[in-house]
Amino acid sequence: MSFNFFQNLDLLSVGVAVAAIGILGFVVYLNNRRSITSRTFLFFSVITIFWSIANYLQYNIANPAVSFWMLKLVVFFAVWHAFLIFRLFYVFPEDAVIFPKSYxxxxxxxxxxxxxxxxxPLVFESIAEVSADGAIARVNNGPAIALFSAIVVSLIFAAVFLLVKKTFLAKKGKKSQFVWVLTGTFLTFTLLLIFNFVLPAFFNRPDFIPLGPVFLLPFAIFTFYAILKHKLLDIKVISTEVVAFFLVIAAFSQILLSKSAGETIFQVSVFILLLIFSILLIRSVMREVRQREELQELTKKLESANAELRKLDQLKSDFLSFATHQLRSPLSITKGYISMIIEGSFGQASDMIIERLKRVYESNERLIKLVDDFLNLSRIEQGRMSYDFSRASLDEIAEEVVGELTEAAKKKGLELLWQKPIPPLPQTVLDSSKIHEVIYNLVDNAIKYTQRGKVALKAEKSGIFLRLSVSDTGIGLNEEDRGRLFERFSRTERGYRANAQGHGIGLYVARYIIEAHGGKIWAESPGLGQGSVFRVELPIK
Known part of the structure; x- marks a missing residue:
């Protein structure tokens, strides 16, 4: 068995070369299917495989008739081999090329x-001489042998000329790619010249002619590297290629060790199936790597876009903060002067003027509240909301709010009820002004969105929490509205129809303030048109 193995060492060498060239060709193609360079390299690899098989069989088949046809197939594939080398050097390293009309x-x-x-028979007419072992020693050339030689030699010389020209004209970034291909070409042609021409012609040693595929390996490997030089494969792909290559070689070695024709056919079938499986495996791994790279690229783009959005959001917040600060001062001054005129500080005004000034005062108050809401929104977004925590009474703050909004409820014909807890609720740690703002906002909303009936405010102790409830007989809420009511700039359609002046900021700010106190806020409602209840819970500290 050992003797049989080493006796077929030339077959093993050809098998290794064929497997390597085939895998390299498909790896390049699968790495970029749309590239004309990748496609041409794949065609070159496939033709190389067929040429290699025909070349080996031609020198190892003892039947002269079959060997003669193998010789014809060798030169058939040699024509396409030379043509594809020319085409490869013509398109390399571009992804797309427009061929001239003459092509x-x-x-x-x-x-x-x-x-x-x-x-x-126009190229090879017949067998002229057969050696003692049954191999073809010499053939009679036909009249078209000159055409064949001229076409092949012209294509190869034109290809090398193109490659050398491109190498000298290439820009600095691409020159190294051409140098790699030129190096591989030089090594391959040097080996072919020595072992397939000099030794057979001058030293009568044709032993190395069947090893032509092995001499093509430098060109295939260097070209493979040059094509992928700027698109380096993932280590996972390279590992898969190495494993696949050794599996294929292991399968091929089993062919050499076969003892019968049946076993040989079986091992050849295994070799072919394993080669196809290896290519499909590499394809799958490359697809996975490509998807991962695309995902990483998309992630980078999203991160860049998010950074830009954060920058824009910061600019918006800064502008909002600046604008609202600038607005609040003149509004507060306006409020003071109107209040002084109504009170008669500048002399007695007529009833009609006072009535008009009261409306101006109310509008100014709405503007001040809107500016305060935007200021709070700006502070929340910038993380600059500050708190002044101290021990205070929740029911006292609620009572203050009721006193401030009783007049507004009366103007709408509503009853504002305050269910004062008896005994008083225990004090807790909170920011009095912020909690006052939240309760004021809840009661003010209840008044705005209630056309008839009443608004009731209730405070009570519930376990380790203080609970405040603001109920009304207003427009009510559906389940969808309750889910998004405390989001920024969120308003219900019925709420907009009932009061067009809201902006959907107050409840968002209220939720943020309550959560900063370690509490929670939510809304309840039996349905549209059936009123609603807003509840706030704060922990007792």
């Missing part, structure tokens, strides 16, 4: 015609 109308038809002609 489709002259060069391609000429290559097709030549590849067909080499299969006829």
């Amino acid at each position: 489709k109308t002259a060069l391609l038809p000429l290559v097709i015609a030549t590849s067909v002609i080499v299969l006829t």
